[in-house]
Amino acid sequence: MSRVKISNPFLDSNEPDFLSHFGITCTKEICQYFNDVKFVCMSGSHGRIQLYAETFHREARICLSENLSKTDRYVMYKTGPVLWVNHGMGIPSLSIMLNELIKLLYYAEATDVTFIRVGTSGGIGVEPGTVVVSSGVLNELLEPVLILHVMGEVIKLDAILDKNLCDELYEFGKSLCIPLEKGITMSTDDFYEGQARLNGAFCNYTKSDKNNFLKKLYSMRVRNMEMEGVCFASITHRAGIRGAIVCATFVDRLNEDLARKDQAPNIFHEYEMRPFKVVSTYLIEKLECNKN
Amino acid sequence: MSRVKISNPFLDSNEPDFLSHFGITCTKEICQYFNDVKFVCMSGSHGRIQLYAETFHREARICLSENLSKTDRYVMYKTGPVLWVNHGMGIPSLSIMLNELIKLLYYAEATDVTFIRVGTSGGIGVEPGTVVVSSGVLNELLEPVLILHVMGEVIKLDAILDKNLCDELYEFGKSLCIPLEKGITMSTDDFYEGQARLNGAFCNYTKSDKNNFLKKLYSMRVRNMEMEGVCFASITHRAGIRGAIVCATFVDRLNEDLARKDQAPNIFHEYEMRPFKVVSTYLIEKLECNKN
Numbered sequence: 001m002s003r004v005k006i007s008n009p010f011l012d013s014n015e016p017d018f019l020s021h022f023g024i025t026c027t028k029e030i031c032q033y034f035n036d037v038k039f040v041c042m043s044g045s046h047g048r049i050q051l052y053a054e055t056f057h058r059e060a061r062i063c064l065s066e067n068l069s070k071t072d073r074y075v076m077y078k079t080g081p082v083l084w085v086n087h088g089m090g091i092p093s094l095s096i097m098l099n100e101l102i103k104l105l106y107y108a109e110a111t112d113v114t115f116i117r118v119g120t121s122g123g124i125g126v127e128p129g130t131v132v133v134s135s136g137v138l139n140e141l142l143e144p145v146l147i148l149h150v151m152g153e154v155i156k157l158d159a160i161l162d163k164n165l166c167d168e169l170y171e172f173g174k175s176l177c178i179p180l181e182k183g184i185t186m187s188t189d190d191f192y193e194g195q196a197r198l199n200g201a202f203c204n205y206t207k208s209d210k211n212n213f214l215k216k217l218y219s220m221r222v223r224n225m226e227m228e229g230v231c232f233a234s235i236t237h238r239a240g241i242r243g244a245i246v247c248a249t250f251v252d253r254l255n256e257d258l259a260r261k262d263q264a265p266n267i268f269h270e271y272e273m274r275p276f277k278v279v280s281t282y283l284i285e286k287l288e289c290n291k292n
Numbered sequence: 293m294s295r296v297k298i299s300n301p302f303l304d305s306n307e308p309d310f311l312s313h314f315g316i317t318c319t320k321e322i323c324q325y326f327n328d329v330k331f332v333c334m335s336g337s338h339g340r341i342q343l344y345a346e347t348f349h350r351e352a353r354i355c356l357s358e359n360l361s362k363t364d365r366y367v368m369y370k371t372g373p374v375l376w377v378n379h380g381m382g383i384p385s386l387s388i389m390l391n392e393l394i395k396l397l398y399y400a401e402a403t404d405v406t407f408i409r410v411g412t413s414g415g416i417g418v419e420p421g422t423v424v425v426s427s428g429v430l431n432e433l434l435e436p437v438l439i440l441h442v443m444g445e446v447i448k449l450d451a452i453l454d455k456n457l458c459d460e461l462y463e464f465g466k467s468l469c470i471p472l473e474k475g476i477t478m479s480t481d482d483f484y485e486g487q488a489r490l491n492g493a494f495c496n497y498t499k500s501d502k503n504n505f506l507k508k509l510y511s512m513r514v515r516n517m518e519m520e521g522v523c524f525a526s527i528t529h530r531a532g533i534r535g536a537i538v539c540a541t542f543v544d545r546l547n548e549d550l551a552r553k554d555q556a557p558n559i560f561h562e563y564e565m566r567p568f569k570v571v572s573t574y575l576i577e578k579l580e581c582n583k584n
Contacts (some may be wrong), residue, residue: 017491017553025554047364072339073381087364089313092382092519096483102493140441149432150485151497151505157497163486189481191388195444199309201394202530205298205443213443227384238494261318262310 001111004102005240012153017038017107019100023070026107034108038081038290039283040101040115042094044228048076052276053077053084060284082283089166091146091189091231095241098235114165114242118275121226123197123249125218128259129271131278133170134161134185136231139192142186146234153176157251162242171242173278181279183223187230187246191236197257214253224249246275262292293403296394297532309399311392313318315362317401320467324401330373330582331575332393334386336520338367338378344410344568345376346367352576374575379409383438383481383523390527406534410567413518414487415541417510418473421552421563423463423570426477426537427460429500429521430514432486434478438526451525454534464577465570472570475515477537480524487517489549506545518542538567 007199011017014103017026024030038052044048050067055190057064057079069085074097085101088095105113123130136180138144166182175181192200196210217225229245248271250259261268303309309318316322335341342359349356349371357370361377365387367377379392380385395407415422429451430436437448458474465472465492485493486504509517521537528535541565553560 006493008493010490010495010499016551018550020551020553023554047363058362058519088380088382089386089388090380090384091383092481093380093385095481096381099484099493106493109554138419140444141446142444148485149480149481151488151501152432152434154433184514188441189384189387190440190442191384192391196443198300198302201298201300201391201398201527203302207302209443235493258310259312260310261312262315 002240003109003111004105004113006102006106006115007238011103015102019104021071021073021096022076022100024104026104031104031108035110036081037083037105037108037110037113040083040085040113041118041279042085042087042115043118044087044089044120048272049084049086050075050077053079055276056082056084056280056283059280060067060287070133081287084269087112087228090227091187094228094231095235098232102235102239113230115236116277116279117232117245119226119228119230119245119247120272121185121224121247121249122251122253123213123224124222124250126223126252127179128249128251129274130179130181130249131173131274132185132247132249133166133173133180133182133267134226134229135166135182136184137233137245138184138186139230140188142220146230157234157238159230160237161233161244165242165244169246169278171283172282176277178274178278181223184221184226185229185247186217186222187227188225189227191227195253199257218254221260225253248275294532295401295403296397298394299530303395309395309408313363313365314354314368316360316396318396323396323400326396327402328373328543329375329397329402330402330405332377333410333571334377334379334403334407335410336379336381336412340564341376341378342367342369345371345409347568348374348376348572348575351572352579357572368436373579379520382519383479386520386523387527388526396530406536407518407524407528409537410519410571411520411525411537411539412564413477413516413539413541414543414545415516416506416545417516418515418541418544419471420541420543421565421566422471422473422541423465424477424516424539425465425472425474426521426539427458427474428453428476429525429537430476430478431522432480434512449526450521450529452529453525453536457534457536458547461538461570461574464574465562468569468573470566470570473515476513477521477539478509478517479519481519483519484548491549510540510546517545530564530568538570540564540567555567
């Protein structure tokens with residue numbers, strides 16, 4: 001059994017810690033409630049993670065908790081050993097959530113925990129609606145590291161996903177007849193210029209600059225871009241947690257920049273349920289196995 | 293009269309643009325509704341910005357719109373010429389919001405627009421509850437620029453606030469007997485290690501490293517740290533929009549890392565209303581002036 005690792009000598013204080021962005025005070029009673037957690041599924045949007053939690057509750061027939069977060073920064077739901085948490089958009093917001101969640105699971109003495117990011121992204125050279133299971137992550141400088149700035153110094157932390165978990169999720173997806181690819185995920189801090197879009201408020205490059213860059217990414221086996229993966233992979237690796245990323249793609253960026261959800265909302269709803277379907281099928285099988 | 297500037301030759305398409313993170317399709321009728329906007333107030337939390345909008349609606353006796361955002365990414369309220377929008381936590385989330393809001397105000401042909409970030413922060417060498425009006429912003433490397441990564445290249449963009457607006461807001465604050473400081477704001481991408489806290493899941497530095505760093509910041513006239521200012525200053529400057537940042541401080545980081553909101557929620561509620569009070573007093577006077 002492997003406990004969630006933290007690495008901070010200052011945390012052993014006598015007073016219960018307070019997770020300020022969840023509004024949770026880490027008393028023994030509260031932490032005990034999280035002791036059985038084995039899986040944490042996360043996504044940017046709070047509405048989407050609530051939808052996922054409710055759907056899983058119905059499909060797996062496991063009780064659904066109320067929203068366990070006491071602030072409006074994040075939401076958190078629990079269905080037995082599975083937590084559902086949103087992380088907002090971008091690395092800073094994800095990083096706050098992961099720091100506080102990892103402390104919570106550490107205090108709770110949870111063991112053998114797996115984190116899965118179930119997100120949305122822009123595809124590169126894949127049909128819209130394809131689910132990408134990340135085989136690796138790259139930052140904006142095309143390096144597989146999270147860059148952290150600590151007291152004016154630049155620190156690079158390895159961003160590594162769990163290869164076995166990725167392979168397993170990919171096999172589950174294939175069995176469901178969902179359009180699926182395995183590929184590298186690039187994470188950026190900026191959605192418009194950072195992802196070479198032509199439809200932000202500012203754009204100082206040409207269409208051919210953009211196309212050349214996206215083709216270069218494709219040749220490097222990058223299959224989608226989003227805004228959190230490299231931080232997710234780095235922090236889970238650092239905490240000794242198995243991590244995987246499964247994202248829907250809403251557009252093929254080789255063809256277009258904008259997902260016109262206003263013109264076809266039902267299609268995008270179907271797309272965003274696909275990575276959930278992969279993950280929920282996997283979870284239900286794993287939980288059944290544990291029962292037997 | 294000065295229009296909101298965008299800088300993107302690709303935006304003049306025949307089809308109405310779609311602001312995907314607000315869920316707003318930019319038809320002529322919809323944009324017309326935003327033509328009279330003169331001020332945009334923003335904050336991270338959606339609950340707080342809703343509270344600010346409702347309080348302003350009552351105090352200024354101006355009608356309050358419903359939530360104009362059609363997604364759960366952001367909320368947006370309108371009270372006459374004042375918009376209230378949340379931006380989530382961190383630069384990536386703020387940057388998406390600003391790109392789409394600036395496009396909206398550009399299509400709406402809004403003129404002479406002022407943006408004010410009304411936020412929360414950790415203070416440096418100031419009493420908890422002090423309001424800091426930012427005189428400037430620094431990034432994590434202590435430079436007054438936003439670092440953007442575009443197609444693998446590092447681009448540094450000046451991050452400049454409107455000096456006159458900051459001075460004016462500071463004078464309004466002083467007249468209200470609210471504890472107030474003018475000082476530099478440092479913006480980081482990471483809340484825990486990025487701000488030299490000792491209470492994250494990871495910490496590889498000593499208490500004295502931390503103290504030395506925070507004292508160095510104090511000597512550079514930094515009075516608070518948050519996670520958006522340098523992007524706010526850069527994008528508003530780039531779009532020709534007057535920008536100012538007014539933040540409550542919840543702790544003095546020279547003394548502590550954690551704001552224990554669980555132990556004194558009312559005090560923190562009072563703190564978070566202080567920067568709003570400064571800004572709402574300013575807005576009401578400006579709007580009255582425009583009437584006469």
